[in-house]
Each structure stands twice: as structure tokens, then as C-alpha cells.
Amino acid sequence: MTDRFGPRGTFAIIIPLQNANMQPEFEAMRPAGINNQIYRFDISAHNAAADAIADAVPGSLLCWPDMIISAVSLEMHAWSRDQQVDYRAKFNAQAQGTPTVLATDATEAALKAIGAKRIGILAPMSAVNSKSAQDYYEAAGFEVPYTTSLNIKKSEDIIKVTADQIQAGFEEIDHDDVDTLLHVGGALGLVGMIDDLEARFGKPVISVNAASYWYALRRHGIQDAIPGFGQLLLETSLPD
Numbered sequence: 001m002t003d004r005f006g007p008r009g010t011f012a013i014i015i016p017l018q019n020a021n022m023q024p025e026f027e028a029m030r031p032a033g034i035n036n037q038i039y040r041f042d043i044s045a046h047n048a049a050a051d052a053i054a055d056a057v058p059g060s061l062l063c064w065p066d067m068i069i070s071a072v073s074l075e076m077h078a079w080s081r082d083q084q085v086d087y088r089a090k091f092n093a094q095a096q097g098t099p100t101v102l103a104t105d106a107t108e109a110a111l112k113a114i115g116a117k118r119i120g121i122l123a124p125m126s127a128v129n130s131k132s133a134q135d136y137y138e139a140a141g142f143e144v145p146y147t148t149s150l151n152i153k154k155s156e157d158i159i160k161v162t163a164d165q166i167q168a169g170f171e172e173i174d175h176d177d178v179d180t181l182l183h184v185g186g187a188l189g190l191v192g193m194i195d196d197l198e199a200r201f202g203k204p205v206i207s208v209n210a211a212s213y214w215y216a217l218r219r220h221g222i223q224d225a226i227p228g229f230g231q232l233l234l235e236t237s238l239p240d
């Protein structure tokens with residue numbers, strides 16, 4: 001519902017309790033007239049994250065949002081496209097008619113919007129996470145010849161990862177035969193680095209938090225080009 005603080009709309013954004021980077025990242029990308037409201041859930045049990053996110057939806061309705069965003073890369077854990085379809089239906093039922101965005105759907109839409117065909121994937125924690133994401137996006141029709149992870153052992157340590165470490169991770173998946181670099185796992189905050197990373201590697205860099213917010217804006221009908229966060233936020237329309 002539009003209000004004095006969000007004359008163009010209110011977004012309820014569901015993020016983990018433990019992720020200190022995500023709230024400032026979404027606020028940095030916020031165009032004038034949008035009101036971001038943050039709702040949190042406990043991601044301590046990673047294998048129960050999907051249910052914990054869905055359980056947070058009813059509370060998010062209390063700010064009368066125009067859009068509910070789940071900003072979590074569920075595809076980092078064994079996750080099929082059929083599971084995504086079922087989960088989307090469950091999430092939408094919880095939202096009671098309020099439009100929704102799931103990070104996994106947003107990431108796929110972002111890849112299509114910039115014309116990605118062959119991608120490299122970076123995940124913050126383990127090789128299991130990057131392999132799960134690889135399987136998911138290959139099932140979606142993308143070629144994924146390269147993946148890597150930063151091998152961060154504890155979730156609370158992801159916020160401590162340096163810009164140099166992030167750049168080094170992307171260097172591992174940057175090859176001449178990939179056209180796009182993808183980051184999954186929203187706890188690894190890098191939206192403010194995307195412009196520099198794209199300049200360095202000469203190709204689009206898709207980060208899940210940027211993808212989620214871009215997809216929400218465009219689905220809400222806001223076509224503002226938002227500079228400073230890479231090519232994706234300059235794309236003003238959604239893919240077919």
C-alpha cells in the first residue's frame with residue numbers, strides 16, 4: 001500500500017536474522033518513493049530455511065506491502081525446479097494475493113534479461129552449494145562449466161569476507177568461454193562492487209540481492225534505471 005514514506009510502493013523484504021549486509025544493500029538500491037520494510041527469520045538450520053521463510057510471510061503482511069521479496073538462494077541446497085514450483089505456490093498462498101518475488105526466480109530472470117548462455121557460479125560457503133546451484137541452472141537451460149566457493153565455514157564469517165577475496169573468487173570462474181558471472185548466497189554482500197567487477201572482467205556480473213530487487217521493481221512497474229550496481233539495474237524491462 002502506498003503511503004507517505006512510499007508513495008510508489010512498499011516492499012516487505014524477508015532476510016535472515018544473521019545477515020548484516022542485506023538490509024543496507026537493499027536500501028542502497030532503493031529508488032525514491034519506495035519504502036523498504038525488513039522482516040527476518042532464523043537461518044541457523046539451513047535445511048529448514050524454506051519453511052522458515054514461508055513462516056515469516058504472515059508477519060510481513062502487517063505493513064500492507066505491495067510486494068513481498070524472499071531474498072534467499074534456495075538453489076544453494078539440493079533444490080529441483082519442481083520443488084521451486086511447489087514452493088512458489090506455498091509462498092504465494094501465505095502472501096494472500098500480495099505479489100511476491102523469490103530470489104531463485106529473480107536470478108533466473110536476471111540471467112535471461114542480460115542474455116546469459118554460459119555462466120560461472122560463485123557461492124560463499126562450500127562446493128556443495130555451488131554444485132547445487134550448478135545443477136539448478138543447468139536444468140533451467142544454462143551451461144555452467146565453472147563453479148567455485150569461498151569455503152567460509154560459518155555463516156557469521158561471511159560478512160568478514162574482503163573485497164579482494166570476492167574478486168579472487170570471481171577470477172576462478174572467469175574464462176573466455178563464459179559470458180556471465182553469477183553470485184548466489186545473499187549473505188556475501190557485493191552489490192556495491194558490481195560496477196568494478198564488470199569493468200575488470202568485461203562481462204555482466206549477476207548478484208542475487210541485485211537480481212531480487214531489480215525483479216521486484218520491474219514487476220511492480222517501476223522502470224527507473226538505477227546506476228552504480230551493474231548492467232542489470234540499468235535494464236528497465238523484464239524478459240519474455
